[in-house]
Amino acid sequence: MVVCGDDGLAHRLAAELRGVYGEQVTLVVPPNERTVRPPVVGRARSASAALFDRVVSAAVGTVGRSGTAGQPPGGTGGGRADGEGVLEAAELTEAVLAEAGVARAAALALVYDDDETNIRAALTARRLNPRLRLVLRLYNRRLGQHIEDLLDQAAALAAGDDGGPGTAIEASTTVLSDADTAAPALAATAVAGTSRVVQAEGLLLRAVERPLSGDGPGTGAGLTLALLSGGDPAGADGPFGAVEQQPRLLPDDEEVRQAAGRQAVVLEHVSAPAGGEPAAPARRAMTGVPPLGSLFSRRLRWSLAVLVGCVVGLAVALWVVTRIHPLRAFYITLLDLFAIDDPAVREPLGRQLLQLLSAFVGLLLLPVLLAAALEAFGTFRTASALRKPPRGLSGHVVLLGLGKIGTRVLTRLRELNIPVVCVESDPEARGLATARRLRVPVVLGDVTQEGVLEAAQIRRAEALLAVTSSDTTNLEAVLYARTVRPDLRVVLRLYDDDFATAVYRTLRAAYPQALTRSRSVTHLAAPAFAGAMLGRQVLGAVAVERRVLLFAAIDVDGHPQLEGRTVRDAFRAGSWRVLALLGRTDTASDHVLRKGDRVVVAATRRGLAELR
Structure with missing residues (x-):
């Protein structure tokens, strides 16, 4: 089997296939200076220290089946083994795939972080080996479905050409997303x-x-x-x-x-x-028009309600004083309210006082109407902008990071009708569009800076979910949040297993009454x-x-x-x-x-x- 990738998922997948399933794997990775440190895996499931050493060595690509420690079999300087080893390549070209043994392989996993790289390599690999079982890592789910159908159709046609009708073929294409899985x-x-x-x-x-x-x-x-x-x-x-x-x-x-x-x-x-x-949870319909409650603030709505009550009260008072028809009383009150020229010079004293009071209420109404118009205009104008956390929000989940993983987690939380406040430092993050579409409050800022978590209402939050790509950032955010809320439930995305073990033991010892959990996407x-x-x-x-x-x-x-x-x-x-x-x-x-x-x-x- 051949595994091609440029991050920790490729190393962990290769170790999984070798250490758990006993497969012969060729791992294709970029040169050393571009490769991230592979994770330490296999310790929890190893039956002995020897198996652990074998899995770890396989993960970092220093030991092959027929090689010596520190040197991959089949040559020096990266090299490749016949069925098991490591091949370093800056780009995944047709020559690299051929050297990795794709033409003889049973399966190929393309787990680069870039969708285009995986698609280009999959098309090439399908042509080199129509019977190859392909596994692609794609973030775009809709495109992935089309690519899966296309490659399966190409494999079926190649099988018919090579072996005639009825030829058995194990070729298949599976498109997966690490974000959707985790x-x-x-x-x-x-x-x-x-x-x-x-x-x-x-x-x-x-x-x-x-x-x-x-x-x-x-x-x-x-x-x-x-x-x-x-x-x-x-x-x-x-x-x-x-x-x-x-x-x-x-x-x-x-x-x-x-x-x-x-x-x-x-x-x-x-x-x-x-x-x-x-059954899907009930969700508010997403339309282009914001709901009425979001157009005007609560204080402005109360002001309008009080003024409407004053108008009604004045109309009733005018009807009681003058004994005219109620509709005419309401009409005259509106004339007085908007200062339309109809002075009550020869009217009784009560009528004159009501006219003066109506004019005064009309003066109060004008700025309220102006504020309502400006606020509604601002709401429509910023309908596509990011929302801020509302005052009084509590019982929500604070989500740190809106990258690939954070975006999928945000979508999942909203499907479960769970209130979320996001924190993101990059104003161009891919998840901001999703947060805007779902009308989720977002705080733009570095979570390690003072005041950012407070803006996300961390003191009244139910849980903190740190899924940024930096272990230290996630840890720093969790430690600061625990100083603010010692009983806060925290979930960390930590890459390194040894580091995660030390962090977990320390947090559980320091905060025994709080729930601390760790998850690794890979x-x-x-x-x-x-x-x-x-x-x-x-x-x-x-x-x-x-x-x-x-x-x-x-x-x-x-x-x-x-x-x-x-x-x-x-x-x-x-x-x-x-x-x-x-x-x-x-x-x-x-x-x-x-x-x-x-x-x-x-x-x-x-x-x-x-x-x-």
């Missing part, structure tokens, strides 16, 4: 009680955290997917600071019975409405990319503390671990569990899986590798 987990982590959802062809599954009752698995609690580490009963990332006690993924019934009182990740089925689509996204390279339809991933549980749709045909077994027997504790049979609503535990069935399984990374 955003649901990040958004769910920031909000207490928010469920993590996995969708599979109309089936809607939800994973929630709750204590086990001890009545046995599936009794009022749904299906238990994982037992959280007992060191942190609040559900924070326990193994992040307690390596000696890891969470238990996919436990058997006996383990669940013995874990009464512990926190667990439980799977629930959410019924979808007619049509198979899940850590959440790599399993989905690896599964797609192996030909699996990975539906989603659920973060279980610092581990990941994968959901995949698998054809039963050809899997001895599934075919011919019942749903109950097709279960291996700690590896995989069959959750549902697609196309059926009455799946029972004694149903025998046969050829042609398609199931949804929850699996660990190693479990998905064994199913292969």
